[in-house]
Amino acid sequence: MTMNSQGRPSAPAADKQAELPTISGDRGLDHEEKLIFELGRAGVSGVDLPDVAVSDVRLGGLRRRDAIGLPGLSEPEVVRHYVRLSRMNYAIDAGLYPLGSCTMKHNPRLNEKLARLPGFADLHPLAPLPASQGALALIAELSRWLTTLTGMPAVAMSPKAGAHGELCGILTIRAAVEARGEARTRVLVPESAHGTNPATAAFAGFTVDEVKATPEGRVDMASLKEKLGPDVAAFMLTNPNTCGLFERDVLEIADMIHAAGAYFYCDGANFNAIAGRVRPGDLGVDAMHINLHKTFSTPHGGGGPGAGPVVLSERLAAYAPLPLLVHDAKGFRLIEDESALPAGAKPFGRMSAFHGQMGMFVRALAYMLSHGRDGIRQASEDAVLSANYILASLKDVMSAPYEGPCMHEALFDDTFLHDTGVTTLDFAKAMIDEGYHPMTMYFPLVVHGAMLIEPTESESKESLDRFIQVLRAMALDAKARQRARFEGAPRLVPRRRLDETSASRKPVLRWKTPDLPKAAE
Amino acid sequence: MRYLPLAKDDRAAMLRKIGARDVDALFRDVPKAAAARVSDFDLPDMQGELEVERYLSRLAAKNVAAGDAPFFCGAGAYKHHVPAAVDHLIQRSEFLTSYTPYQPEISQGTLQCLFEFQTQVALITGMDVANASLYDGSTATAEAVLMAMRVTRRPKAILSGGLHPHYGETVRTVAHLHGEVVRAPVSPGRAEDVIALIDDQTACVVVQSPDVFGLIRDLKPIAEAAHAKGALLVAVVTEVVSLGLLEPPGHQGADIVAAEGQSIGNGLNFGGPYVGLFATRDKFVRQMPGRLCGETVDADGRRGYVLTLSTREQHIRREKATSNICTNSGLCALAFTIHLSLLGEEGLTRLARLNHARAAALADRLAKVKGVSAVTPAFFNEFTLRLPKPAAEVVDTLAAKGVIAGVPASRLMPSNAAVRDLLIVAATETTSDEDCTAFAAALTEVLS
Numbered sequence: 001m002t003m004n005s006q007g008r009p010s011a012p013a014a015d016k017q018a019e020l021p022t023i024s025g026d027r028g029l030d031h032e033e034k035l036i037f038e039l040g041r042a043g044v045s046g047v048d049l050p051d052v053a054v055s056d057v058r059l060g061g062l063r064r065r066d067a068i069g070l071p072g073l074s075e076p077e078v079v080r081h082y083v084r085l086s087r088m089n090y091a092i093d094a095g096l097y098p099l100g101s102c103t104m105k106h107n108p109r110l111n112e113k114l115a116r117l118p119g120f121a122d123l124h125p126l127a128p129l130p131a132s133q134g135a136l137a138l139i140a141e142l143s144r145w146l147t148t149l150t151g152m153p154a155v156a157m158s159p160k161a162g163a164h165g166e167l168c169g170i171l172t173i174r175a176a177v178e179a180r181g182e183a184r185t186r187v188l189v190p191e192s193a194h195g196t197n198p199a200t201a202a203f204a205g206f207t208v209d210e211v212k213a214t215p216e217g218r219v220d221m222a223s224l225k226e227k228l229g230p231d232v233a234a235f236m237l238t239n240p241n242t243c244g245l246f247e248r249d250v251l252e253i254a255d256m257i258h259a260a261g262a263y264f265y266c267d268g269a270n271f272n273a274i275a276g277r278v279r280p281g282d283l284g285v286d287a288m289h290i291n292l293h294k295t296f297s298t299p300h301g302g303g304g305p306g307a308g309p310v311v312l313s314e315r316l317a318a319y320a321p322l323p324l325l326v327h328d329a330k331g332f333r334l335i336e337d338e339s340a341l342p343a344g345a346k347p348f349g350r351m352s353a354f355h356g357q358m359g360m361f362v363r364a365l366a367y368m369l370s371h372g373r374d375g376i377r378q379a380s381e382d383a384v385l386s387a388n389y390i391l392a393s394l395k396d397v398m399s400a401p402y403e404g405p406c407m408h409e410a411l412f413d414d415t416f417l418h419d420t421g422v423t424t425l426d427f428a429k430a431m432i433d434e435g436y437h438p439m440t441m442y443f444p445l446v447v448h449g450a451m452l453i454e455p456t457e458s459e460s461k462e463s464l465d466r467f468i469q470v471l472r473a474m475a476l477d478a479k480a481r482q483r484a485r486f487e488g489a490p491r492l493v494p495r496r497r498l499d500e501t502s503a504s505r506k507p508v509l510r511w512k513t514p515d516l517p518k519a520a521e
Numbered sequence: 522m523r524y525l526p527l528a529k530d531d532r533a534a535m536l537r538k539i540g541a542r543d544v545d546a547l548f549r550d551v552p553k554a555a556a557a558r559v560s561d562f563d564l565p566d567m568q569g570e571l572e573v574e575r576y577l578s579r580l581a582a583k584n585v586a587a588g589d590a591p592f593f594c595g596a597g598a599y600k601h602h603v604p605a606a607v608d609h610l611i612q613r614s615e616f617l618t619s620y621t622p623y624q625p626e627i628s629q630g631t632l633q634c635l636f637e638f639q640t641q642v643a644l645i646t647g648m649d650v651a652n653a654s655l656y657d658g659s660t661a662t663a664e665a666v667l668m669a670m671r672v673t674r675r676p677k678a679i680l681s682g683g684l685h686p687h688y689g690e691t692v693r694t695v696a697h698l699h700g701e702v703v704r705a706p707v708s709p710g711r712a713e714d715v716i717a718l719i720d721d722q723t724a725c726v727v728v729q730s731p732d733v734f735g736l737i738r739d740l741k742p743i744a745e746a747a748h749a750k751g752a753l754l755v756a757v758v759t760e761v762v763s764l765g766l767l768e769p770p771g772h773q774g775a776d777i778v779a780a781e782g783q784s785i786g787n788g789l790n791f792g793g794p795y796v797g798l799f800a801t802r803d804k805f806v807r808q809m810p811g812r813l814c815g816e817t818v819d820a821d822g823r824r825g826y827v828l829t830l831s832t833r834e835q836h837i838r839r840e841k842a843t844s845n846i847c848t849n850s851g852l853c854a855l856a857f858t859i860h861l862s863l864l865g866e867e868g869l870t871r872l873a874r875l876n877h878a879r880a881a882a883l884a885d886r887l888a889k890v891k892g893v894s895a896v897t898p899a900f901f902n903e904f905t906l907r908l909p910k911p912a913a914e915v916v917d918t919l920a921a922k923g924v925i926a927g928v929p930a931s932r933l934m935p936s937n938a939a940v941r942d943l944l945i946v947a948a949t950e951t952t953s954d955e956d957c958t959a960f961a962a963a964l965t966e967v968l969s
């Protein structure tokens with residue numbers, strides 16, 4: 001029953017009124033917001049700067065002739081615009097974000113504060129080395145944490161995201177294969193792999209071959225054996241895998257790969273399930289990227305930035321890319337060129353202009369120091385415990401394709417929706433109306449209508465219980481063919497389902513002044 | 522542990538529900554031989570905020586921040602003033618702690634910002650379309666070269682000698698796997714003849730302007746020569762503030778623009794995270810790498826935004842994707858967008874003029890120091906000086922005197938003896954008259 005401010009039940013007429021379209025088009029706290037280009041005017045700016053005249057003498061005859069076309073807005077207008085836009089987003093700070101394989105855990109604010117210390121945030125990448133010793137010491141200390149936690153001897157710090165780390169790892173392997181004078185042109189990936197794995201291998205010039213999964217959701221050893229051969233450079237395996245399962249044959253897999261003369265690349269996207277409990281170095285891994293932004297919690301920022309350092313085995317360490325960080329009597333030093341390499345170093349090249357994602361390094365090290373080795377292990381255990389709790393609490397009403405225990409994510413398929421007229425997509429979109437971000441849908445590809453739920457270690461038991469209660473009720477509704485809450489969901493949001501087909505058929509990728517044609521053809 | 526909400530009793534109750542004796546039972550698939558104990562890790566145990574802050578603050582204090590000294594480094598990363606509103610807005614939870622906008626109904630905030638970002642990038646570069654960002658300028662340049670090879674189905678990329686050497690190395694590292702990378706000779710302060718290198722196997726010519734020595738390059742003749750041979754022009758910009766004053770690459774015939782967007786909205790961060798800008802012509806849209814945000818309508822017919830053309834991307838196309846990129850630089854792109862929205866037309870053009878004016882005044886002043894000569898006749902906010910002795914030595918000596926004098930060219934090209942005496946100097950709106958006076962005085966002293 002709705003109550004008015006005096007505590008009396010409000011009249012039904014008032015409820016009706018709430019459904020009336022408003023005059024403004026806004027609805028209470030929900031504001032519609034135009035594009036920035038539809039706001040503003042000439043001659044206004046949100047930044048006060050002197051109006052300096054400059055001569056053309058030193059512009060090489062290339063002074064800009066036309067106006068740029070940017071709108072002019074004052075600071076209050078810009079602030080309001082982006083605050084209003086922000087309110088159209090779901091966020092981990094506002095609610096459970098069970099996006100499997102993406103690890104939406106809490107982002108400690110201490111880390112944000114420390115990354116903004118001027119000594120890190122206002123430090124130039126090419127500042128003289130004596131002026132950068134603290135930053136280089138931080139990179140060295142973070143490297144120590146990463147190599148210790150993974151049990152691997154070396155790490156390349158410069159990759160800027162998980163996929164960039166994959167590329168770095170695969171190029172390291174490529175360099176090692178070439179150094180052996182071999183022609184290995186194939187890279188194997190499981191059919192359940194992240195899309196970045198085959199894309200990376202192809203990007204690095206390899207052909208990609210798929211290894212089958214068993215009905216238990218793990219690598220099919222017979223398929224792997226059949227695909228391995230003298231032309232295989234590497235097998236890329238995610239472990240725990242994308243079905244949320246630990247590859248229990250991993251030691252045997254490593255032996256098979258090595259016996260075939262290939263390298264074992266591990267996609268470390270799911271390292272957050274095992275950090276502090278398992279060292280990939282003990283599993284025979286030769287190279288593994290670590291998504292610092294996932295396992296060690298950098299805010300995802302609506303799609304980055306991340307960081308993807310790559311730990312390397314003894315066999316691959318020499319091929320790590322530039323720059324190299326060394327420590328000698330004079331302190332820390334960066335080797336940025338092939339002219340002065342330490343003995344044995346044979347870097348395959350360079351991943352990007354500078355030394356990596358310093359902002360993410362600071363946050364990751366703050367996260368590690370806060371947790372400590374015991375806290376990191378506890379975080380992994382809590383993530384695994386929470387996922388298993390969800391699996392155990394939902395498997396009677398939803399359908400789990402694989403036997404547990406799972407690791408940090410619980411995988412369901414759409415068997416329980418069979419003949420209900422409700423799809424995985426409908427189910428996920430209805431979660432939005434219930435106040436939740438949907439789980440990962442239709443991935444991994446080896447399961448029909450996959451729903452991959454990753455609660456992380458950041459949720460309380462109360463939060464998990466409420467989530468379970470909602471999902472159970474939804475599953476029962478679907479099975480009872482009570483489709484109302486699924487059809488056309490979500491309803492209680494700034495925008496309902498969006499037409500993605502027409503978006504890609506006639507792409508409109510930028511704003512243009514209304515008198516110009518809009519379609520980007 | 523302050524970040525972990527589960528109490529001991531919660532864990533016990535959850536294990537009971539699962540039917541597991543203890544948490545070890547959940548890890549039963551891990552081979553015994555590979556199970557590690559806490560004591561296996563030579564690392565400290567958990568610490569409070571105070572201890573962590575104290576430790577990291579000490580490390581930070583060992584660095585010389587750009588704001589702590591007269592400061593003149595550029596060469597691909599620039600010290601600018603970022604308005605306070607930018608950092609405040611990007612730290613709103615809804616922007617900071619959301620994922621890639623795969624669920625558009627509850628991500629319209631991020632998506633509309635990306636649409637605005639793409640439009641802004643297209644406008645300042647003078648191009649038709651831009652993507653939703655790549656990692657940084659160097660990786661954007663590498664992606665541009667690979668895209669040019671796909672579009673033209675040709676194997677060769679020609680890199681200008683004025684391209685930032687680290688960009689060149691980043692390009693070579695991936696592009697040599699798909700073709701050939703040819704580097705034109707380095708000629709500080711002069712435009713080298715890249716046109717002569719273009720042949721019928723050339724996919725693209727990559728030219729940076731202003732180049733690594735600060736020289737403004739005329740792209741038009743290069744674009745015309747490239748197009749005449751069926752090749753593309755990839756224009757690289759490492760200082761995007763220059764686009765507020767200089768003719769944009771899109772108006773000079775560039776087919777792809779790869780740029781570093783750090784200067785707008787983002788701090789120096791010792792090299793990352795930065796934000797790669799990537800823009801091209803409409804006709805190449807389906808060959809672009811990275812995410813794209815597009816306009817559409819929802820079920821009620823209201824305007825909204827979605828990620829689109831994802832059939833180019835790795836999560837759909839797998840090994841046939843245009844790139845392997847997944848995570849990009851979302852929050853840095855947002856900072857760029859907010860800063861540029863604050864600046865607007867008037868702000869960006871004033872900022873650009875101010876940068877050029879400061880650099881011109883500094884160049885005049887330093888060129889009067891005995892033994893110093895100017896190398897770059899046309900520049901934006903960065904120029905190169907020839908010193909009477911190795912620039913690296915001078916920079917170290919000046920650093921000891923509290924002046925961060927710029928980037929010695931030898932830092933970027935250690936094996937090129939011809940650039941040993943060259944110093945690359947940048948000035949921005951943050952450079953004060955006092956900074957310039959201190960630099961000139963210290964340089965005079967060191968060289969006398």
